[in-house]
Amino acid sequence: MFNIALFGVGRIGQVHAVNIASHPETCVYSVIDPYVEGAQKLATKYNAVIQTVDEALTDPNVHAVCICSATDTHANLIELAAQHGKVIFCEKPIDLDLSRVRDCLAAVNKYQVPMVVGFNRRFDPQFRAVKDQLNAGVVGQAESLMIISRDPTPPPAEYSKVSGGMFRDMTIHDLDMARFIIGENPVSITAQGSCMVDPAIGEAGDIDTSVLVMNFPSGAMATIHNSRRSGYGYDQRIELHGSKGLLKASNMKENLVEHWGETGCVAAKPQHFFLERYQAAYVAEWQHFVDVLNGQTPNCTGADGEYALMLADAAIESMKTGKTVML
């Protein structure tokens, strides 16, 4: 049984808490959060202790940390955990600043601690099936990838500042997915964005609608289609066109019941948001982390986090300059 110290008891921390507790090889050993009431509640539920950061990192019973705290604490906690030899699971992003990410990863490397970064979608069974079928040669060589990713409703405009903007916060998942599916690093990126959803987002200097085009060494191309507001739930789809055909991963709907009536054939909407849509992905992601605890090599690393952030920065540059950015 691996004892996990859980940093952060917000929405995503609670998701991981359930999976940690359900997994036969892990338990929520301790909870760390300045928000005392929330920490207490979670600790009670999982029979865990409440610790300070120092207590958790110096506690020899703690085997690993699960970092779900505020974004601006990630890099520090990673460095501290690495220093104390704890295996690290960290929610993305490592940091919003690329040079800070690089310093942090240098520290991790120095202490040789395994780290998994939480790009949850890599573990989604639907997208994994696309990747597996591509690898199995079902559609031949990848030629054209289309990633459609739309949130159900936009965040408050002020969130743009905390989050680093849409490309660093939201598109970063899709940038990583493009690399993951194609299996290459892009040679160039071209980004276009506009503010169509909420003028306040534009006033805050951010965008809410965008199209990105990536070119890969093999000649393959990928497009990413983002919006902060779908109007119909969480739109998470992938289409991969290859030399022998197409692979399509459709949305998961709230249920499979259709109503046929006077106004048409009505099916349920896509599942509401990431907590529903990626439930199975979070379970598979945690399973991978347990495999890493058992000695397996991480397949979603700090370097992947760094790469995705670098692409997000390049996309911002492309959008600002109106030019393709060569990588």
Place this chain on the structure above:
Amino acid sequence: MFNIALFGVGRIGQVHAVNIASHPETCVYSVIDPYVEGAQKLATKYNAVIQTVDEALTDPNVHAVCICSATDTHANLIELAAQHGKVIFCEKPIDLDLSRVRDCLAAVNKYQVPMVVGFNRRFDPQFRAVKDQLNAGVVGQAESLMIISRDPTPPPAEYSKVSGGMFRDMTIHDLDMARFIIGENPVSITAQGSCMVDPAIGEAGDIDTSVLVMNFPSGAMATIHNSRRSGYGYDQRIELHGSKGLLKASNMKENLVEHWGETGCVAAKPQHFFLERYQAAYVAEWQHFVDVLNGQTPNCTGADGEYALMLADAAIESMKTGKTVML
């Protein structure tokens, strides 16, 4: 070019007129209908002459007749046409009375005139694809067939008397389809019906909702699910379960556009009724009749019409007695 004498200028007569005129080997030569105004309109449109029954049948330029007049005129017209050596296309049914049908077919046989009976669904490309795939062995041996057939809206209650009731008017298509798909004649039939849609239909002695079960010599079973009112257009589906899998023919929708919005994912309804749904079937049916004019053997004959009526009568008996009728 084959000259066709068209009997009846109602809804179905007009459907055939278009197909006769569009086909490179046939033309609407003459129109016969006591409703003068309608006959005149069609004659003008297709550059055809107006004839009486006698004129049409004795005109040596008429190669074939297309009988789309009122049901109670079919048998007489068939006999007259046979007598005059005209090749016959007749809309179903030949007659609502089984013994009258048998007499009529005896006349046709005597004069050795080819006749095609208009079970339009046999020519539908969707159902034909099911039949073809079954014949090609795609699902192995047929085990269980499900025919779902629902009209969009019920006819007026008084129509029940003219039409011979739901089994003879509507279900008869499905009874023929079951024989066509399975490729065997059933050994028994069990019918259940109720009046759920319009009490006036019940008062007129008819039903509007029914389930039929047919058993075939091979052990295969078929069910027919009918309603006089769907609430969502014309519901015309077939599912064939065989020893190696399932074949499903779904409804054709008004269009292929989906709207995803707050209330769900809305697709178009099934096409409204038989004129839309079976447009391609009517074209294929007429092509078959032209093939017959060119010497091919009819594959949907008077005997098929007789058999389907016999099954409808057996279904009525089963419903009334509450027993399975052995055939």
Place this chain on the structure above:
Amino acid sequence: MFNIALFGVGRIGQVHAVNIASHPETCVYSVIDPYVEGAQKLATKYNAVIQTVDEALTDPNVHAVCICSATDTHANLIELAAQHGKVIFCEKPIDLDLSRVRDCLAAVNKYQVPMVVGFNRRFDPQFRAVKDQLNAGVVGQAESLMIISRDPTPPPAEYSKVSGGMFRDMTIHDLDMARFIIGENPVSITAQGSCMVDPAIGEAGDIDTSVLVMNFPSGAMATIHNSRRSGYGYDQRIELHGSKGLLKASNMKENLVEHWGETGCVAAKPQHFFLERYQAAYVAEWQHFVDVLNGQTPNCTGADGEYALMLADAAIESMKTGKTVML
């Protein structure tokens, strides 16, 4: 925290063990099974003790029993548990013999112990959505229900004897579902069956393919379409036609990825069998049992189990006599 004594560590016992352990209000307290090795394995996994039947039923720490042992032990265990005041969850069926079921239920009644019978499909979110939408008036009055239920592959022929035959073992779920959806008790049942899948099943006196028709007081009808072998996974579908439209619950597929290629558009098969298809149903079913432990009235009772068995017996009689059985 409610302590559960788990009787039976087979396939279905293991499903319940996971759900008992995952639920925040229940734990696997003890395991009872004559198969020592299996019991030991499960006990170790869940930190549970191994008990005999007597020990479990007399242990004041045991709040409830979860009966997943062999079918022929159910009735006895239910009676013993009722006698000792334990709240009862029992997998279906209570017994294969209707009079034995009635005696058993009398005992339960006498001791006033709440009991839930495991008709898992009643708790399936898909079918529940159909029921909820019907209750909400989305399709008006229920007119015609179609239940399609096909196992992926047939059981060994010898299983027919242990199981009580297809109607008592497999169709019983669909009989219960028809009552559950329509919300009425049927007035008659007509059954047809044949042996199309495996001749050995026929030699053992059972069938493997069947169609049932049920009539309800409101005039509504239901058909049940069963096969012991689908050829394409577990086929579990419901269609409810009402006065205002249709509700369709489709199969859950292994994944949502489609491959479009030369031979067509290929989607994944339906999920393999009940463990996959009804995973969410088992979780919801256990949640209901916890609600019962907390005082709620059971909504899937011994009487429901008795009723479904009575219908299965009537179906057998109908098939043997070739007549509709009035209830």
Place this chain on the structure above:
Amino acid sequence: MFNIALFGVGRIGQVHAVNIASHPETCVYSVIDPYVEGAQKLATKYNAVIQTVDEALTDPNVHAVCICSATDTHANLIELAAQHGKVIFCEKPIDLDLSRVRDCLAAVNKYQVPMVVGFNRRFDPQFRAVKDQLNAGVVGQAESLMIISRDPTPPPAEYSKVSGGMFRDMTIHDLDMARFIIGENPVSITAQGSCMVDPAIGEAGDIDTSVLVMNFPSGAMATIHNSRRSGYGYDQRIELHGSKGLLKASNMKENLVEHWGETGCVAAKPQHFFLERYQAAYVAEWQHFVDVLNGQTPNCTGADGEYALMLADAAIESMKTGKTVML
């Protein structure tokens, strides 16, 4: 009845011939093609005369011309027809050279002759339904349009020269569709292309795979995804994301039959190519031309043809320079 002079008896000329002959208000009056045998065959079929270009244009019985001849004859024939006051239907493109197009349109303008240019997809009932629903406000303001357009198999490499390259030949339809759906003229275009399908196409200086991004004054964006080879039939889809939801026009498949078997659920491929996919569009297009003959204003004009070619040229420039082209 309008007499039509048909120029060109190739594949597309034959499509129009059927529609001209089927329409109650038009007939194939004469056929003009240097390929004598083909012209003779069509003339016989439709009871038409064979004419030279001069004969057709000076024949007072000819009301309109349908230009389906080789691309490099279009502009000359248009000018001649305009000079002789014939109403003009011309297959796209008017010419591959933008200045030649402009000269030609000036001539048409001078003679005030109505002209319809054959962007067949504008008349497709599926895409028209998207446009109609957008206009009806179903999805609010247009934000993001995705046009997926893939041919089943690539043309021979040498075709690149005759056709003006992929952007001018194939993408031009999608460029027009983007303007048609969004209802605005784009402010910029960014194009990326590569040669993934056939190296010979690359050697001929053309591409076979591309992604285009267009920006519109309202902030809306459109992407066009092209490939010369799908591997699964003709891929013709549109997705329009608006402020209130999404509209999706899916592919039309060869049939609606699904086969569920061991390897999955197999549906038919998309229809093979434009002759099948746009059959209904060609009929609707011809209906529009008849409406123009009856005095209606053309809704797909020479100016639309010019605009689309200008966009194709801009896309070529963008691809070559690696920069967004401002319009």
